Amino acid sequence: MDFVLPQLFAGLGIAAVLLLIALGLTFTFGQMNVINMAHGEFIMAGAYAPYVLQGVLGAGLAGLAFGVALPVAFLVSGLAGLVLERTLIRRMYGRPLDTLLVTWGISLVLQQLARDLFGAPNVQVAAPTWLQGALAVGPLDLSFARLAIIALVSAIVAVVGVYLARLPHGRRMRAVMQNRQLAGCSGIDTDRVDQLTFFVGSGLAGVAGVALTLLGPIGPSIGTFYIVDAFLVVIVGGLGQLRGAVVAALFLGLLNSFLEYGSNASLAKVLVFAAIVVFLQFRPQGLVALRTRALT
Amino acid sequence: MAATTATEGEVLSAQPPGPDPGPGTGGEPAPTARRALRQGLAVAVALVVVVVAPLVLSEFRLALLAKYLVFAVVAIGLNLAWGYGGMLSLGHGVFFGLGAYCTAMHFKLADARSGLPDFMTWSGVESLPAIWAPFRSAWFALPAAVLVPMVLAALLGASVFRRRVRGAYFALLTQALAAAFAILLVGQQGLTGGTNGLTNITEVFGLELGNPRSTQVLFFVAAGAVAATFLIARQVVQSRFGRLLMAVRDGEDRVRFLGYDANRVKVLAFSLSAGMAGLAGALFVPIVGIVSPANVGVVPSIEMVIWVAIGGRATLAGPIVGALVVSSAHTSLSEWYPGGWLYLQGALFVVTMVWAPRGLAGLAEVVRRRREHDRAGARAEVAVGTAS
Numbered sequence: 001m002d003f004v005l006p007q008l009f010a011g012l013g014i015a016a017v018l019l020l021i022a023l024g025l026t027f028t029f030g031q032m033n034v035i036n037m038a039h040g041e042f043i044m045a046g047a048y049a050p051y052v053l054q055g056v057l058g059a060g061l062a063g064l065a066f067g068v069a070l071p072v073a074f075l076v077s078g079l080a081g082l083v084l085e086r087t088l089i090r091r092m093y094g095r096p097l098d099t100l101l102v103t104w105g106i107s108l109v110l111q112q113l114a115r116d117l118f119g120a121p122n123v124q125v126a127a128p129t130w131l132q133g134a135l136a137v138g139p140l141d142l143s144f145a146r147l148a149i150i151a152l153v154s155a156i157v158a159v160v161g162v163y164l165a166r167l168p169h170g171r172r173m174r175a176v177m178q179n180r181q182l183a184g185c186s187g188i189d190t191d192r193v194d195q196l197t198f199f200v201g202s203g204l205a206g207v208a209g210v211a212l213t214l215l216g217p218i219g220p221s222i223g224t225f226y227i228v229d230a231f232l233v234v235i236v237g238g239l240g241q242l243r244g245a246v247v248a249a250l251f252l253g254l255l256n257s258f259l260e261y262g263s264n265a266s267l268a269k270v271l272v273f274a275a276i277v278v279f280l281q282f283r284p285q286g287l288v289a290l291r292t293r294a295l296t
Numbered sequence: 297m298a299a300t301t302a303t304e305g306e307v308l309s310a311q312p313p314g315p316d317p318g319p320g321t322g323g324e325p326a327p328t329a330r331r332a333l334r335q336g337l338a339v340a341v342a343l344v345v346v347v348v349a350p351l352v353l354s355e356f357r358l359a360l361l362a363k364y365l366v367f368a369v370v371a372i373g374l375n376l377a378w379g380y381g382g383m384l385s386l387g388h389g390v391f392f393g394l395g396a397y398c399t400a401m402h403f404k405l406a407d408a409r410s411g412l413p414d415f416m417t418w419s420g421v422e423s424l425p426a427i428w429a430p431f432r433s434a435w436f437a438l439p440a441a442v443l444v445p446m447v448l449a450a451l452l453g454a455s456v457f458r459r460r461v462r463g464a465y466f467a468l469l470t471q472a473l474a475a476a477f478a479i480l481l482v483g484q485q486g487l488t489g490g491t492n493g494l495t496n497i498t499e500v501f502g503l504e505l506g507n508p509r510s511t512q513v514l515f516f517v518a519a520g521a522v523a524a525t526f527l528i529a530r531q532v533v534q535s536r537f538g539r540l541l542m543a544v545r546d547g548e549d550r551v552r553f554l555g556y557d558a559n560r561v562k563v564l565a566f567s568l569s570a571g572m573a574g575l576a577g578a579l580f581v582p583i584v585g586i587v588s589p590a591n592v593g594v595v596p597s598i599e600m601v602i603w604v605a606i607g608g609r610a611t612l613a614g615p616i617v618g619a620l621v622v623s624s625a626h627t628s629l630s631e632w633y634p635g636g637w638l639y640l641q642g643a644l645f646v647v648t649m650v651w652a653p654r655g656l657a658g659l660a661e662v663v664r665r666r667r668e669h670d671r672a673g674a675r676a677e678v679a680v681g682t683a684s
């Protein structure tokens with residue numbers, strides 16, 4: 001049984017990153033019915049933030065650069081998302097499949113841009129010294145990097161939870177998600193709420209990118225590697241549902257981690273896919289479904 | 297969501313009403329006649345190209361053209377699911393790949409006579425895996441190349457459509473399938489040849505590959521396959537079933553309320569579409585001589601969508617044109633500047649979806665209507681002239 005705890009810990013790490021990526025997706029999907037395939041490239045942009053900052057500040061300040069990178073990545077990716085929303089996605093509301101393909105086009109361009117700017121090979125970002133090493137708990141080695149990711153994501157989820165439940169902005173967001181027309185009639189500027197959601201969602205992807213630099217080398221196509229799994233979290237969790245996303249990310253992260261141990265990485269993906277198709281037989285709308293009287 | 301589907305349907309079904317054969321067409325041919333003329337012309341051009349291409353193109357270029365024709369078969373199939381049925385599949389690479397691997401397995405076994413295929417020896421497999429054994433027979437392998445994708449598509453479709461998983465959800469699920477399939481192929485080195493795929497296919501039913509004659513034969517086979525799938529698609533679209541399929545695309549719930557089994561329609565169409573992709577995969581193997589996970593994953597799957605989008609979804613000839621144009625652009629641009637293709641592909645997605653959702657076919661329609669409008673205007677002027 002000594003494999004259980006390490007796999008559990010590894011699964012939690014994957015789940016935390018997936019959750020952070022899926023948060024932005026689930027809100028833009030749930031609120032605006034927009035599938036943003038370029039979300040993966042916002043992760044990539046965020047991941048290059050500490051790389052660039054470390055280059056600028058020099059090796060001596062690697063730790064500081066890493067700290068600065070978090071807000072910088074949030075802003076860069078958030079603004080990129082805002083620009084995308086204002087210029088293209090806005091024209092496409094009501095056509096989710098077409099939006100999916102447009103944003104895929106954007107993602108291709110951004111990936112190639114990163115290749116031209118930073119080179120095609122993966123790069124390694126130096127983790128700050130205080131995140132190197134591991135915490136020994138009994139027979140278990142918990143790496144500081146993964147612990148930091150789990151802590152960071154927990155904090156962000158708590159903030160988002162409070163934001164949605166208590167703050168006026170968050171409540172407006174929920175109102176728009178539940179019924180756009182009615183929210184608009186009640187005096188909510190739905191356009192502004194959409195922009196804010198897109199900004200925050202994309203920004204969180206940037207933060208996820210910074211977190212990913214702690215797990216391994218990063219490259220121009222790192223986004224595509226995570227985006228498919230993140231969308232599965234959205235599907236399993238239910239649209240625009242924080243609780244759903246948390247549970248789904250945990251479920252998929254752990255399932256992946258244990259299946260990889262039990263079989264191998266390539267078979268695990270197929271088994272996870274099969275499990276999701278079976279799951280949809282019972283809950284086609286995901287774990288937490290928004291109840292409406294609408295037919296579709 | 298209801299409003300969404302309606303708008304999306306509108307974009308597609310906003311086909312202009314057929315030009316009504318007004319009175320006073322006088323010396324001009326009637327619009328329906330003009331339409332028949334146009335179709336006849338298109339068929340004639342296609343025939344001329346098929347006859348002339350082997351005479352003027354080098355063997356290398358002819359093989360490329362044959363490959364594009366194979367892609368056109370995929371596009372025709374995908375268009376049935378997406379253009380006419382509203383089921384955007386981002387996983388058609390899987391069906392294409394299944395068809396390709398089924399045939400490639402047979403050719404590898406035929407090549408190895410009674411031994412093991414080369415890559416198995418390299419990865420230390422000692423006896424033929426059970427899943428490979430039936431592929432020794434061409435009578436099993438070739439039908440399997442079409443039937444396996446059809447069955448997989450039918451199973452997936454039946455299970456998710458039944459629970460009303462559709463639209464974007466369905467697209468994302470198929471994409472996850474493509475990702476999982478590619479990873480599975482890479483991971484099972486001893487069974488599938490891993491990242492390299494199944495390579496070095498040199499002989500197909502006694503036809504030695506890689507010489508001018510075999511390339512010509514394969515080119516004609518590919519052209520025949522395009523013609524056959526085109527005719528099947530046309531038959532389907534013009535049938536009662538086709539009307540029902542489009543009705544499901546534009547208003548699934550209404551179709552259901554009218555008493556039709558919308559799921560059955562969708563499953564059938566999706567399965568047929570997958571079968572066409574499988575057929576294309578089976579043809580791809582002898583033409584290119586190799587199949588690898590790089591041909592089946594997420595990225596190639598979505599490239600198949602752009603063929604249909606550029607050509608014009610929900611039009612019969614559009615996907616063929618789209619596949620040929622986009623694939624040749626891909627090749628020539630990659631020869632010139634490798635990164636350029638990704639920029640162009642990205643731009644194509646954006647421009648088509650935002651400004652020309654009906655693709656080349658839509659643009660052609662606009663041009664044609666403007667011309668007809670001008671002609672009508674000219675006629676009116678003539679009429680006014682004679683009256684005064």
